[in-house]
Every structure is written in C-alpha cells, then in structure tokens.
Amino acid sequence: MALTRGAKRVVAVVAAIVVLVAVGLGLAGNFLVDFALNPHAEVSMARSMHEGDVGGLDYAEAPKLDEAYAEEAASWFESERRSVSHQASDGAVLLGWELEGADGAAYSDGHTWAVVCHGYIGDPASMAKYAYHFSELGMNVLMPAARGHERNVDTGLIQMGWGDAHDLLGWVDDIVARDPEARIMLFGVSMGGAEVMMASGLDGLSDNVTLIVEDCGYTSVWDEFVLQLDNVFGLPSFPILNVADAACLLRAGYTFEAASAVESLRSASVPMLFIHGDEDAFVPFSMLDECYDACASEVKEKLVVSGAGHGLAASTDPDLYWGTVDDFVAEHL
Numbered sequence: 238m239a240l241t242r243g244a245k246r247v248v249a250v251v252a253a254i255v256v257l258v259a260v261g262l263g264l265a266g267n268f269l270v271d272f273a274l275n276p277h278a279e280v281s282m283a284r285s286m287h288e289g290d291v292g293g294l295d296y297a298e299a300p301k302l303d304e305a306y307a308e309e310a311a312s313w314f315e316s317e318r319r320s321v322s323h324q325a326s327d328g329a330v331l332l333g334w335e336l337e338g339a340d341g342a343a344y345s346d347g348h349t350w351a352v353v354c355h356g357y358i359g360d361p362a363s364m365a366k367y368a369y370h371f372s373e374l375g376m377n378v379l380m381p382a383a384r385g386h387e388r389n390v391d392t393g394l395i396q397m398g399w400g401d402a403h404d405l406l407g408w409v410d411d412i413v414a415r416d417p418e419a420r421i422m423l424f425g426v427s428m429g430g431a432e433v434m435m436a437s438g439l440d441g442l443s444d445n446v447t448l449i450v451e452d453c454g455y456t457s458v459w460d461e462f463v464l465q466l467d468n469v470f471g472l473p474s475f476p477i478l479n480v481a482d483a484a485c486l487l488r489a490g491y492t493f494e495a496a497s498a499v500e501s502l503r504s505a506s507v508p509m510l511f512i513h514g515d516e517d518a519f520v521p522f523s524m525l526d527e528c529y530d531a532c533a534s535e536v537k538e539k540l541v542v543s544g545a546g547h548g549l550a551a552s553t554d555p556d557l558y559w560g561t562v563d564d565f566v567a568e569h570l
Contacts, residue, residue: 266477266479266480266481266482266483266484267481267484267488269462269466269477269478269481269484270394270481270484270485270488270489273395273462273465274385274394274395274397274485274489275385275394275395276385276386276390276394276395277390282357282358282465282469283358285469286358287358290469291465291468291469291519292468292518292519293468293517293518293519293520293546293547294519294546294547299546299549299552299553300544300549300552300553301549301552302552302553302554302555303366303551303552303555304552306366306369306555307365307366307552309369310365310366310368310369310370311362311365311366313365313369313372314334314336314361314362314365314368314369315362317336317337317372318334318335318336318361318380319334319335319336320332320333320334320335321333321334321335321379323381323404323407323408323411324407325403325404325407326403326407329384329392329393331381331382331384331389331392331404331408332382332387332388332389333361333379333380333381333382333408334361334379334380334382335377335378335379335380336368336372336377336378336380337372337377337378338371338372338374338375338376338377338378339372339373339374339375340375341375342373342374342375343374343375343567344374344375344376344570345375346375347377347416348416348418348419348420349375349376349377349419349420349570350376350377350378350379350412350416350419350420350421350422351368351371351372351376351377351378351379351421351422351424352378352379352380352381352405352408352409352412352421352422352423352424353367353368353371353378353379353380353424353425353429354380354381354383354401354405354423354424354425354426354428354429354430354432354433355380355382355383355386355425355426355427355428355429356425356426356427356428356429356430356548357395357397357427357428358386359386359427359428359429360382360386360387361380361381361382361387362387364380364426364429366551367424367426367551368380370559371422371424374563374566376422379408379412381401381404381405381408383395383396383398383401383404383428383429383432384396384400384401384404393489394485394488394489395489396489396491396496397428397431397458397461397493397496398428398429398431398432398435398454398458398496398498399432399435399458399491399495399496400489400490400491401428401432401435402432402433402435402436402439402501403436403439405423405432405433405436406436406439406441406442406443409421409423409442409443409445409446410443412445413443413445417445419445420445420447420570421443421445421446421447422446422447422448422449422450422566422570423436423437423446423448423449423450424449424450424451424452425450425451425452425454426451426452426453426454426548427452427453427454427455427520427547427548428454428455429451429452429454430451430452430453430454430455431451431454431455431458431498432454433449433450433451433454434449434451434454434498434501434502434505434509434528435496435497435498435501436449436501437449437501437502437504437505437507437509437532437534438500438501438502438503438504438505438533439501439504442507446507447507447508447569447570448507448508448509448510448565448566448569448570449505449507449508449509449510450509450510450512450562450565450566451509451510451511451512451528452512452513452548452550452551453512453513453514453517453520453547453548453550454498454520454524454528455498455520455524456497456498456499456524456527456528457493457494457496457497457498457499457500458493458494458496458497459478459482459492459493459494459496459497460524461520462474462478462481462493463478464521466478478493481493482494498528498531499527499528499531500531502528502531502532502533503531503532503533504533505532505533505534506533506534506535507534508534508536508537508565508568508569509532509534509536509537509538510537510538510539510540510561510562510565511525511528511529511532511537511538511539511540512539512540512542512550512558512561512562513525513539513540513541513542513545513550514541514542514543514544514545514546514547514549514550514553515541515542515543515544515545516544516545516546517545517546517547518546518547519546519547520547522541525539525541526539536569538561538565540557540558540561542554542557542558
C-alpha cells in the first residue's frame with residue numbers, strides 16, 4: 238500500500254534525523270580520537286592536562302620526598318644519554334635513548350638491562366629518576382619514546398601502550414641481537430605500566446626478559462577512556478566511545494577494548510611486580526587488583542603505597558618503593 242503524502246514526510250524527517258544523528262556521532266567519535274590520541278590536535282587531552290583541567294593529577298600539593306634526587310637524575314640524563322633507533326615491523330623508525338650502567342655496582346656485568354617506559358603525554362626525560370636508579374645499580378638502560386611522543390611525535394596517533402607493547406618486543410630483540418646473554422627487566426609507569434603489562438603476554442616476548450615491574454598501569458584503554466570521558470566531559474561512554482572505538486580502529490589500527498592489559502596478563506609467565514598508590518584517582522586504585530588477579534605468572538607481587546596519587550608512589554615513600562623494587566629485582570633478575 239502506497240504511503241500518503243503525510244506519511245512520506247514523516248519518513249523523510251525521521252531519515253533526516255537518523256542521518257544527522259549518525260553524522261553527529263561520527264564527528265563526536267573522531268573528535269574524541271583527536272582529543273585523546275592526536276599529538277598535533279589544537280584541542281587535546283594533553284593541553285587539558287597541562288592546564289590543570291583534568292582531575293586526579295593534583296601534583297602541586299603532593300609530597301615529593303625524592304625531589305633533590307630527581308633533579309640530580311635529570312642532569313645525569315641530559316649529559317649521559319645517547320640516541321638509539323629501532324626499525325619497527327611496519328617500517329617506522331622509532332627513536333629512544335640509551336644510558337650506561339655505573340661501574341662497580343651490583344649489576345655491572347654489562348649484560349643486565351632495564352627498559353624504562355614513560356607515561357601518556359610524557360617522554361623518556363620524565364622517567365630520568367627511575368633510569369638513574371637502575372643505572373646506579375649497574376644496569377644499562379634503554380628508554381624508548383612511545384609513538385606520538387617526544388622525537389616520535391610524527392609516527393602517527395598515540396597508541397596508549399598497545400602498539401607500543403608490540404614495538405617494545407622489537408626494542409628487546411635489538412638488545413638481544415647485540416647481547417645474547419642479556420638479562421632484561423621491563424619497567425613502566427602509567428601508560429608505560431600498561432605497555433609492559435600488555436607486552437607480558439604477547440607471542441614473541443624474548444626469554445631474555447626475566448621480570449616486569451609496572452607502576453599504576455590501567456586495565457585497558459576502554460576502561461580508562463570511560464573514566465576520562467566522564468571526568469573531562471561529564472559524558473557517559475555510550476554511544477560516543479563506541480563510535481570513537483570504531484574511528485580509532487580505522488585511524489590508528491587498534492580498538493580500545495582490544496588494547497587490554499588484563500587480557501595480555503592472562504598469558505603472562507615472567508615474574509611481575511605491580512605497584513599502585515591508594516590515592517590514585519586518574520588510574521583508579523581498584524585497577525591494581527584487576528591486573529594482579531588476571532596475571533597468570535607463577536611469581537607475582539603487589540605493592541600498595543599509602544597516600545600516593547597517580548605516578549607518585551616513588552615520590553611519596555621512596556624507601557618503601559625502592560626497597561621493594563630492588564628486592565624483587567635481586568630475586569628474579
């Protein structure tokens with residue numbers, strides 16, 4: 238039966254509304270991808286974080302009991318670093334920094350390595366105090382820059398640790414190619430923590446990796462973006478995040494749900510230490526147990542640093558932090 242003229246108008250209006258909603262959602266999804274993952278976007282999460290518009294990053298009033306040490310480490314990093322590169326499986330040439338271990342220390346045999354991974358909107362320099370500590374123990378230190386960060390800013394959209402975890406396997410293989418006797422620790426904070434957790438269960442992780450230490454990494458990119466979508470915009474995840482997820486697959490080659498530390502940890506086998514501050518509101522403290530419980534490694538430990546906010550565990554209680562890390566390293570490296 239043919240539609241009446243009035244019914245046709247209703248159908249046309251409904252169709253137009255559906256198209257407008259679809260277009261609007263598409264624009265919103267692409268905006269979210271640019272906001273979170275495009276290092277060149279004018280309106281971005283990075284800018285919001287730098288301007289103090291993102292909750293859970295109250296660094297100004299946080300205790301920093303290692304501030305003098307961090308300043309010393311920053312000077313050391315600037316003076317001692319040397320540039321290194323890695324050609325990734327997709328042909329991209331990625332840059333990082335390498336630093337030598339101190340002589341006469343516990344791990345000064347030349348075969349012990351710490352691969353130190355930085356956080357979201359960070360860079361290797363922001364991890365100088367961690368690298369300095371491991372170097373003082375005699376370890377050689379490799380500090381890759383993640384895609385979309387520092388000197389790799391033009392290598393595409395930010396990978397939130399997922400693509401970086403695959404790149405990390407290649408960086409490790411480069412070490413082993415030079416030093417087949419290498420004993421390697423993977424260490425990361427925040428996005429870097431998620432990165433090393435994501436690497437833990439990937440096929441192809443070298444047997445030369447003997448332990449992993451993660452500090453305040455998130456369960457998955459999806460979980461973290463659900464939190465930040467509400468935190469920054471006051472919006473629910475559905476349907477915008479679902480559309481952004483599809484846009485991310487098209488533009489960056491991965492989905493937020495697939496980029497899961499929890500799923501990778503189910504296949505982990507190397508000893509792992511999980512660290513989190515119980516006042517972390519940016520990557521919620523509850524994610525610690527989710528990651529720890531998912532980890533299939535026979536040897537795993539966790540450290541809760543009381544009163545520490547996001548990425549501030551080492552600054553809040555340096556003695557507890559480094560005592561725990563060093564004991565774990567001594568036992569498993």
